[in-house]
Amino acid sequence: MATYPPSHHASAARLLPEFTPLGGDQRYDVAIVGAGYTSLSAALHLAQLGYKVCVLEAQRVGWGASGRNGGQLGIAMVELQPQLIALYGEQRARQLWDISIDALELFHSLCAEYQIECDFRVGNMACAATPADLNNLLDHVLIVEGYGSHVYTSYDRDSLSNICGSPRYYGAINTNRAGHLNPLKYCLGLAQAAVTAGVTIHEMSPVEKICFGDPLKMICPDGSVTANYGILGCNGYLGKLNKAMAGRILPVENYQAATAVLDDETLSNLINGDMCIWDTSRSVHFFRKTPDGRLTMGCGIGIPGYPPRNLRSECARHLEFVYPQLAGVELDFVWGGNLAGTRSHMPDVGTLAPNLYYAQGYTGHGLALAPMVGKYLAQAIQDESPEFELLAGIPQRRVPGGTALRIPAVLAYRFTTNTLDRLDRSWAK
Numbered sequence: 540m541a542t543y544p545p546s547h548h549a550s551a552a553r554l555l556p557e558f559t560p561l562g563g564d565q566r567y568d569v570a571i572v573g574a575g576y577t578s579l580s581a582a583l584h585l586a587q588l589g590y591k592v593c594v595l596e597a598q599r600v601g602w603g604a605s606g607r608n609g610g611q612l613g614i615a616m617v618e619l620q621p622q623l624i625a626l627y628g629e630q631r632a633r634q635l636w637d638i639s640i641d642a643l644e645l646f647h648s649l650c651a652e653y654q655i656e657c658d659f660r661v662g663n664m665a666c667a668a669t670p671a672d673l674n675n676l677l678d679h680v681l682i683v684e685g686y687g688s689h690v691y692t693s694y695d696r697d698s699l700s701n702i703c704g705s706p707r708y709y710g711a712i713n714t715n716r717a718g719h720l721n722p723l724k725y726c727l728g729l730a731q732a733a734v735t736a737g738v739t740i741h742e743m744s745p746v747e748k749i750c751f752g753d754p755l756k757m758i759c760p761d762g763s764v765t766a767n768y769g770i771l772g773c774n775g776y777l778g779k780l781n782k783a784m785a786g787r788i789l790p791v792e793n794y795q796a797a798t799a800v801l802d803d804e805t806l807s808n809l810i811n812g813d814m815c816i817w818d819t820s821r822s823v824h825f826f827r828k829t830p831d832g833r834l835t836m837g838c839g840i841g842i843p844g845y846p847p848r849n850l851r852s853e854c855a856r857h858l859e860f861v862y863p864q865l866a867g868v869e870l871d872f873v874w875g876g877n878l879a880g881t882r883s884h885m886p887d888v889g890t891l892a893p894n895l896y897y898a899q900g901y902t903g904h905g906l907a908l909a910p911m912v913g914k915y916l917a918q919a920i921q922d923e924s925p926e927f928e929l930l931a932g933i934p935q936r937r938v939p940g941g942t943a944l945r946i947p948a949v950l951a952y953r954f955t956t957n958t959l960d961r962l963d964r965s966w967a968k
């Protein structure tokens with residue numbers, strides 16, 4: 540049986556008993572590949588609608604990004620409203636904002652309905668790594684206030700220094716509509732909710748082949764599922780299962796660490812309050828305090844499956860850049876996970892055939908969005924979902940070089956983000 544990566548999330552979660560691998564030939568209404576947020580939410584909502592649903596997971600529930608991520612339950616899309624308006628126009632940008640609000644409401648309603656305890660804390664603060672980034676954050680706030688959404692508090696550099704003990708930032712915006720949590724606990728809670736609703740889950744059941752048709756068939760090593768509908772929720776772990784989908788995402792590994800337990804005073808000098816923080820640098824640093832008194836962080840990118848030999852010191856370097864006062868602090872946990880980026884920075888959602896749906900490529904922003912998209916997939920299968928149509932209508936382009944040039948593409952991306960971040964810092968001095 541596959542083990543979870545050595546994350547702080549896994550050490551703090553009560554893991555579920557193992558689900559048996561798929562055996563023999565089975566018949567379901569819907570067969571879903573992957574057991575992360577996208578698939579589990581789709582499964583749960585389909586079961587609520589009366590469908591007989593089976594989830595096939597290659598490893599364990601939440602083994603992918605959904606069990607490894609930074610736990611930042613964010614608001615908005617990756618691109619903020621000024622960029623969304625420029626790209627898609629006023630009306631679609633507004634609809635995308637509404638989706639992000641609905642995604643937060645879905646999180647709260649799922650936790651309440653299924654009593655999912657995942658250490659949720661209120662507050663999600665975006666810190667500006669450059670003066671230009673601060674202007675963009677403030678423009679974003681003005682636009683959403685124009686929608687009647689007064690969800691943000693803004694901070695200039697001085698007022699931010701009372702809240703965030705990093706000298707690196709020029710200001711920030713915080714919202715108490717969003718927050719942070721233990722992502723693996725949330726994912727396991729979604730799995731339990733799905734099982735309660737009647738979903739069958741098989742772990743250690745990699746789908747090796749999909750036979751298109753009506754019905755379609757998913758083939759695993761020791762069995763198969765024939766179903767009227769299928770969903771692919773494989774994200775950064777898709778591999779070669781579908782070449783067209785794989786060509787539109789760039790899977791990159793993002794690194795995470797958790798410090799040793801720190802005393803209360805040290806912690807509140809880092810983040811004074813319950814909120815988590817993330818920054819607008821291209822390397823995207825993000826931090827949250829855990830209930831057991833640690834600071835967890837996310838940083839950097841690399842080639843999936845090939846973590847740097849010095850992963851601990853790579854994380855320490857990023858940590859000390861943001862919080863110089865933590866130089867030399869012990870990192871008790873380090874791990875990584877694959878996220879899938881798209882060129883649009885928007886999720887890639889659609890159909891491969893009239894009865895085969897997929898969603899992938901949340902570009903590091905799927906904690907709130909992926910369960911929402913899972914619900915839209917369920918609604919689209921049942922009848923129709925205007926939100927599914929909206930997301931499916933967003934143009935997605937192939938990543939240059941497709942799957943063939945992935946390693947050079949990640950290395951080039953890593954080099955560019957590091958270099959541009961360094962230039963931003965030296966210009967800002």
Ligand SMILES: Cc1cc2nc3c(=O)[nH]c(=O)nc-3n(C[C@H](O)[C@H](O)[C@H](O)COP(=O)(O)OP(=O)(O)OC[C@H]3O[C@@H](n4cnc5c(N)ncnc54)[C@H](O)[C@@H]3O)c2cc1C
Binds near residue numbers: 574575611
């Ligand atoms: C390190 C890291 C930090 C992140 N931080 C944040 C954050 O703070 N906030 C945020 O909003 N988002 C964050 N994200 C992104 C977020 O975690 C993802 O967008 C989200 O979890 C995607 O969920 P998913 O269900 O689509 O995919 P995943 O959770 O990756 O699940 C895909 C599953 O499919 C399975 N699978 C793949 N192929 C097959 C197959 N052939 N057969 C069967 N199963 C298969 C995999 O084993 C995996 O379990 C982060 C991601 C990473 C990796």
